[in-house]
Amino acid sequence: MLYEGMDVNNKAYGKLVGDKVLNEFGHMSSGAWEQCAFMNSTFADCPVAQKADETEQYSLNVAVHNPSSLDLESAKVSVPPHQNYNVMVFNKESQTFEHAYSEKSCFQDHLDNQDQTMVANCHMDIKVSTPAQGISLIKMEATKEVAAVAEPEVMTEG
Amino acid sequence: MKAEESTLMFEVFDEVSGNPKAEEFEFSMKYYESHTFVDGPDMCNSGAYIFHPMDGQLHPYPYGDVQQVNITQGKLTQEMIITFGKCLYEEKEMSMKSQVHISIDRELALIKIDVDLDSLPLQQVYNGYEVVPNFHVKNFENDKVFYTDSNGLEMQKRILNYRPTWVWDATSQPVSQNYYPINSALSLKDASSQRQFTVMNDRSQGGTSMLPGTIELMQNREAPSEDGKGVGEPLIERDAFGRGIRVKATYYVQICDGVKRLPLQRIAQQKIHDPANYFFNFNLTRSLETPVVKDILSAAYKDAGVVDAVKVVHVPKSKNHVHLRLQNLADWYDSNAKTQKVDLEMIADALW
Numbered sequence: 001m002l003y004e005g006m007d008v009n010n011k012a013y014g015k016l017v018g019d020k021v022l023n024e025f026g027h028m029s030s031g032a033w034e035q036c037a038f039m040n041s042t043f044a045d046c047p048v049a050q051k052a053d054e055t056e057q058y059s060l061n062v063a064v065h066n067p068s069s070l071d072l073e074s075a076k077v078s079v080p081p082h083q084n085y086n087v088m089v090f091n092k093e094s095q096t097f098e099h100a101y102s103e104k105s106c107f108q109d110h111l112d113n114q115d116q117t118m119v120a121n122c123h124m125d126i127k128v129s130t131p132a133q134g135i136s137l138i139k140m141e142a143t144k145e146v147a148a149v150a151e152p153e154v155m156t157e158g
Numbered sequence: 159m160k161a162e163e164s165t166l167m168f169e170v171f172d173e174v175s176g177n178p179k180a181e182e183f184e185f186s187m188k189y190y191e192s193h194t195f196v197d198g199p200d201m202c203n204s205g206a207y208i209f210h211p212m213d214g215q216l217h218p219y220p221y222g223d224v225q226q227v228n229i230t231q232g233k234l235t236q237e238m239i240i241t242f243g244k245c246l247y248e249e250k251e252m253s254m255k256s257q258v259h260i261s262i263d264r265e266l267a268l269i270k271i272d273v274d275l276d277s278l279p280l281q282q283v284y285n286g287y288e289v290v291p292n293f294h295v296k297n298f299e300n301d302k303v304f305y306t307d308s309n310g311l312e313m314q315k316r317i318l319n320y321r322p323t324w325v326w327d328a329t330s331q332p333v334s335q336n337y338y339p340i341n342s343a344l345s346l347k348d349a350s351s352q353r354q355f356t357v358m359n360d361r362s363q364g365g366t367s368m369l370p371g372t373i374e375l376m377q378n379r380e381a382p383s384e385d386g387k388g389v390g391e392p393l394i395e396r397d398a399f400g401r402g403i404r405v406k407a408t409y410y411v412q413i414c415d416g417v418k419r420l421p422l423q424r425i426a427q428q429k430i431h432d433p434a435n436y437f438f439n440f441n442l443t444r445s446l447e448t449p450v451v452k453d454i455l456s457a458a459y460k461d462a463g464v465v466d467a468v469k470v471v472h473v474p475k476s477k478n479h480v481h482l483r484l485q486n487l488a489d490w491y492d493s494n495a496k497t498q499k500v501d502l503e504m505i506a507d508a509l510w
Contacts, residue, residue, distance in 0.1 A: 013435070018439075020453075023450070024452075025450070026450045027442045027443065028443055029439045029441060029442050031440065031441050033175065033437035033438065033439050034437065034438050035435065040272070048438065059440060060440060060441045061438065062437070062438055063436075063439070063442075064434050065435045066434050066436070067434075068429055068433075069428050069459070069464050069465060069466075069470065070425060070428055073265055074234055074265075075434065075436070085335045092452075103232035103233065103234050103235065105232065105237065107230075107239050107257075107259075109274075111403065114399050116401075127234060130371075132459065134455065134456040135453070136359075139442070
């Protein structure tokens with residue numbers, strides 16, 4: 001019952017976000033604006049997982065809605081480990097997408113499936129301003145080049 | 159940062175004084191063994207309603223040892239990923255597993271700790287596990303006093319082993335009796351200085367401060383016997399595959415001079431209660447027909463006074479009818495608490 005209620009709400013929320021993107025950024029979307037199935041989870045629970053399985057070249061558009069009274073300076077998006085992205089942020093002044101600084105970091109996690117499959121889950125940290133009660137729009141173009149991800153430094157002793 | 163068996167030790171840099179070792183902060187995963195399988199009307203086992211550690215256990219045991227520490231460093235984020243775990247009962251598979259991500263929040267100068275607590279161990283000896291992330295600041299004397307929020311609002315003074323309206327029973331369940339509901343924060347003040355140590359959580363939990371400079375919050379529990387309070391079954395929660403549930407929680411930690419530096423508890427509370435929501439789409443095209451409307455809501459709200467600890471809640475009632483609730487989250491516990499003036503007309507105009 002709770003899940004069904006949240007599902008209905010999320011669809012309506014996605015539609016409102018689509019309206020905001022159209023009105024504020026002048027971009028129209030075909031298809032719904034979807035969320036990850038769970039918060040704080042791996043990329044496998046997000047729409048990008050299926051897309052990355054289908055094709056190597058796609059454009060992942062991300063609308064970040066900030067409902068708080070605090071301005072945000074960055075965004076964090078879960079992405080698959082085998083792909084790299086050219087990240088751009090829509091600039092309302094110039095009315096164009098402009099290159100944005102981003103960093104990809106990966107760590108080992110396990111999926112919540114039967115076998116608890118181990119995966120490398122990656123976070124793309126993106127420098128983007130999302131004002132309080134506002135929305136920002138990010139375009140992440142998947143590139144064919146293999147992602148160069150720095151291996152984390154492992155501390156072996158104190 | 160240093161890691162010793164089950165504890166991580168950090169030196170915390172103080173921006174105001176420039177002291178690189180202003181505070182020594184420790185983090186560890188710990189657990190209580192549940193009081194279980196006692197029959198009779200006064201059994202009082204640990205269960206869905208009752209938290210009751212094993213008799214005689216006054217402090218939690220280490221829950222897994224530090225197995226590995228990974229550090230990632232970038233210009234935007236620096237993160238430590240710590241894996242805890244331990245092999246129990248001569249098993250080859252690791253139990254007591256958790257993965258902890260520690261970073262500095264980008265918007266707020268706070269320590270952010272994400273704890274991904276894996277399934278609790280199989281109960282081969284019927285002991286139950288009640289797992290508490292443990293936060294500790296060295297050389298901190300809060301004089302048995304701590305503060306807990308009241309449903310996210312005014313901080314309430316709590317005194318260890320004391321109730322203001324009845325005589326505290328020192329012989330019965332000393333840990334449980336000192337547990338309080340923590341909906342947003344548990345905070346300590348050093349008795350001999352202005353230092354303040356606050357841990358903020360992202361969900362309602364039980365919590366306490368049993369030792370000087372120490373805060374613990376309950377993240378997951380599994381008790382194999384039932385407490386006789388009406389549920390009629392043990393506290394064992396399984397996922398779709400029959401494993402114990404995995405519980406993730408996020409904590410924000412601030413250790414500061416409560417007067418020289420702004421306490422950020424209420425601002426962090428806004429970020430925790432209203433996190434950014436991410437929406438994804440793969441097909442976006444420029445629509446030249448639609449005039450671009452400038453977003454004025456954010457600026458108008460700031461001009462109207464919706465800043466800092468002021469929270470605005472929108473409750474849609476019907477078409478063109480929005481119920482607004484304005485809250486000043488700050489209270490007298492914070493040294494920077496102040497009256498906030500808000501212009502309702504400006505908010506209404508911005509919404510309209």
